[in-house]
Amino acid sequence: MRRITVVGGGFAGLTAAITAAESGARVTLLEAHQALGGRARTAEGPYRVNEGPHAIYRGGPHWSWLKTRGLLGPVVAVPPLEAARLRVHRGGALRRTPPLALLRLARRPAGQAPVDQDFLTWATSQVGEAGARAAAHFTGVALFHHDPGSLSAAFVQARLRRAASLPPEAHFVRGGWGALVDRMAGRARELGVRIETGARVAELPTAEGPVIVATSLEAAGHLLGDSAGLNWPSGRTTLVDIALRTRRGDAWVISDLDAPGWLERFTAQDPTLAPAGEQLIQGQLPIAPDEAKADGLAHAERLLDLGFPGWRERTTWRGSSVAAGRTGAVDPPGTTWRDRPAVRRGDGVFLAGDRTAAPGMLAEVSFNSALEAATLALTSSGIEVAP
Structure with a gap:
């Protein structure tokens, strides 16, 4: 043989x-x-x-x-109490719920979205430009791309539906x-x-x-x-890892709807990832071809300021890197x-x-x-x- x-x-x-x-x-x-x-x-x-x-x-x-x-092996879902701490960044502030237009769009079957049209153009025709941009940026969690709205509508819509599904498909x-x-x-x-x-x-x-x-x-x-x-083509993103001393009231997820970006407190679902009394936050902040790692880090810090008060004083460890061409395919x-x-x-x-x-x-x-x-x-x- x-x-x-x-x-x-x-x-x-x-x-x-x-x-x-x-x-x-x-x-x-x-x-x-x-x-x-x-x-x-x-x-x-x-x-x-x-x-x-x-x-x-x-x-x-x-x-x-x-x-x-x-x-x-053992996989864990997000506890319901933690899921209630999902926050979206929109209009410069953290909010508890995404815009209705995003939720409406997420219910549309992926088959309705055309392959040969970009997502932003198609989504704007469905729910208006503001809702379309929010939906495009929300899909950054599954695309690691700085401009999801420029990609094929069919490609992005399929990922929007799964990323926004209830109950959440994502397990860890x-x-x-x-x-x-x-x-x-x-x-x-x-x-x-x-x-x-x-x-x-x-x-x-x-x-x-x-x-x-x-x-x-x-x-x-x-x-x-x-x-x-x-x-x-693939995405290019700044990857951020930060360990903080635990504080009650921290967000579980911050999804940026003003620009693609995502921070998640992974110890919410799996406390074994960090020592007792600490919590581990991981994030991805997509960057354009002409942007640097520092631009992604600055983006992460703006979100941390909003959802994790006093995070600088609570930081016990941090790391960062850039992933280029290592985040999966994107379809134009x-x-x-x-x-x-x-x-x-x-x-x-x-x-x-x-x-x-x-x-x-x-x-x-x-x-x-x-x-x-x-x-x-x-x-x-x-x-x-x-x-």
Whole structure:
């Protein structure tokens, strides 16, 4: 039996490796870093932060897949009392409820929104410009993009509906996504997957059999010698992590409707992420191509001033970074996920990741592309795919 090689040990790579091994394939997984997980890694130490806010949506395809295999583990929802502390920033002030126009728009079926028109234009025709801009900015939580209104209306509307659903679809892996990665890695090893960390790949090992490249598009383009062809727009955002001494009355979420931006107190649903007596806030503040990390940090501080009084004096730890091209695909008007770089690359090479031609929101794109890549690799090796 020919071996299937997976390059990349993040969420997509582990999904592909498990899927292939469950069908009886011999699988090798190569990860350049010393730790698995990719962008799903969770920092060690007292503050267990992910690379940006991470949630798993209950309606997504990976939920049932993980649960069936006993990999989902303990997940937590937001307690109702904390959910009542959601605040929206509108007109320079914090408010308890979003505008009615945003709520009305969020109920519209995604199929009503056109693919070939930008979201702001279409939404303005539905609820007026003020409501359309508020809705576009609200979807920043699921897009990490500085101008959601410029993207395909169909693409944004589908994410608006899920981000604003009641009860909320978003759940959180207790202990951070690193706990999920550990369970997936354990399952892969049980199935006989050979996992090699610190294994940087300079060229594709196609002689041994099919190869699944589960890396960023930039890394995949370099490896496949197709940097121009393997490209698709993504967001650019300042990621902020702040630990504060606990204070009653702090907001749970601040969603900025004046400009895309989102802060969330993650210890509201999972107190294990920070030491006792402290709370962990994570946020993403999208920045335009001509803006700097400092612009995102200034945006975060304005929101913190409103929702977390005295936060500067209460800060016990903080970190920040910029994520560019690492926040998933965004579809411009006239395009859908089918127009992104294809999973099948030819010559026994298949692509998986969050900017590939696969449906879904956020990590669901990685998951769906990994399933397809593994299925195609198995079929090309003459191996029957396990149900």
